[in-house]
Amino acid sequence: MNVPEPAIDVQGLVKRFGKKTVVNQVSLTVEQGEISGFLGPNGSGKTTTIRLVCGLLTPDAGTGRVLGYDLLRDAARIKREVGYMTQRFSFYEDLSIAENLSFVAGLYQLFPAQEHVQNTLSDLGLTVRQHQLAGNLSGGWKQRLALAACIMHKPKLLLLDEPTAGVDPKARREFWDEIHALAEKGLTVLVSTHYMDEAERCHRINYISQGSLIASGTVSEVVKNAKLRTFILTGTGIAKAAEMLAGAPGVDQIAPFGLTLHVVGQDAKLLEKSVAQVAKETKTTMSEAETSLEDVFIQLMTGDEGGVS
């Protein structure tokens, strides 16, 4: 047992809603103790895939194992050992924090329930607010309650569906610190997100688009595999330069970042030629830069819109 079994190992998952195929042949592997990011535009099938993994939806095709249990046959066992944090806050707004946690503790048959609840409350700094109604909490505290509820039973796998949507940067930072602390203790995490900084905090990322997984690997692998070149133009003429570069050969993306202009393209030679010419004409300084993960994703999303599927 040198190589432990992956926490998630699913192949060829397919899910259709009516005629629409929402998840198409998705195969996903997440190693134990890994934080795996799940990225993709809205409606790309992230939530559906996560629901398939935790047994909330039945796949139309595909097999796999989650925590060593068969995805199709052992849904009940999987539920017991997985913590799932839904995208929409789905605890009882008319119950207090402590009441919500007691409810969850009961359902997971934790004993003594109050001890588990109190420990979880203090671990996540919720003790002071435990008697507040969940409905009166702000986004950040709701998210913290939801996290508390899904880690209280000490799951081996945590599925987080856009956990930080609508949460302020400080709360987001704290949330991620918490996730890393949990992963350190051996918890496996699959987290979907729209934020690039969050994607970069993952050990591995998976990019899904229109139901298909199209890129997978560590951040640097994904960036490298995208084979993109990036140039930066600096100077006063960048607005003019942006106009001139639009549609120029080799140029795929143009994005102004404050006083600089990022120009990204797949065909390195054509791109360099176009950018060099514009730089000369607009008297801006040209330099090569590292391609960022965001550039890669924009590139992948632009590819989707081309209607290749």
Next chain:
Amino acid sequence: MRHFFSLRRLYALLVKEAIQMRRDRITFAMMLGVPLMQLVLFGFAINSDPKELPAALVAPTQDRYTRAIVTALELTGYYRFNYVTASAQEAENLIAQGVVSFVVTIPSDFGRRVERGERPQLLIEADATDPAVASGAISTLGTVAANALLHERGAEAEAAERARSQLEVVVHRRYNPEGITQYNIVPGLLGVILQMTMVMMTSMALTRETERGTMENLLAMPVTPLEIMLGKVLPYLVVGAVQVAVVLTAAKLLFNVPFVGTLSLILLGVFVFVLSLVLLGYTISTLSRTQMQAMQLTFFFFLPSLLLSGFMFPYRGMPGWAQVLGEFFPLTHFLRMIRGVMLKGANFETVQAPLAALLLFVLAYAALALLRFRRTLD
């Protein structure tokens, strides 16, 4: 076994429901206030044997025979002569407008015919658009009028002599000799009120979770359909018990409805009935996706069960197919049971058929709900 049913999980569900019920004060107040309000309102308002109905008298001549007839009619309690007129046209207008329910016409030669020993005639026109209104008042009419005339002519003894040789029909109005509507209505109202609140409340049980988004979370946790069902249904059983206590107490104190049968049998019947109702409501909530749909389904069920169960109209008076249809409503069997026990003093053997039917509903609804329960979000 631990995987299919756990008391700890059920307890957690029950505590949660109890807290939610307590916090939703308006609903909670309605669950207890509405039954009492409805019982008082309908208990006093509904009357299937209406009395003191407005009537018009058309009498061109006011002789002693006319007065005798009018007095006799008023003494039956069914007629109240608000209008006395000589014009047939005016009386026609009154009945057409619905101001009076009856027009009693006593012809001008009425007294003369009586005295000559001819056959006098008396016309009573009844507004029979609602058959129930007219029936009681008309049924008593013949004998009352005849007796009044005999009395007025002092010929009672003679008539009695003649009647002795005729056929005598003996009628016993059993279980409710005075024909008090409330004795029949109040136990029925218990069923109707329970049906309305129990089915309505539980039909929201799952759809509310779905609409608030909490269903996704619930399904992701290790809880089984049976536990969810019991967790939703048992709290309402308690609410039902409180409603039953309120209604039965009011029935005794306000309406003085007799409790001829044993209380334990009444309570057993009510328990099985309420159980079938909460399970029916829960089944509805597994069938609908929104609270709106649940509400519509509830009403779709509610009206036929009210009309075909024998609560509003006599069950045995319906055509055969309608009686068959009526058998499919728990309320029908409950009414048979509760009226039997409360008013007739029926024992367990007498009511075991309706009890068995109610038990069958319980099992059928529970099975259907468990089958229909969606374990996933598909």
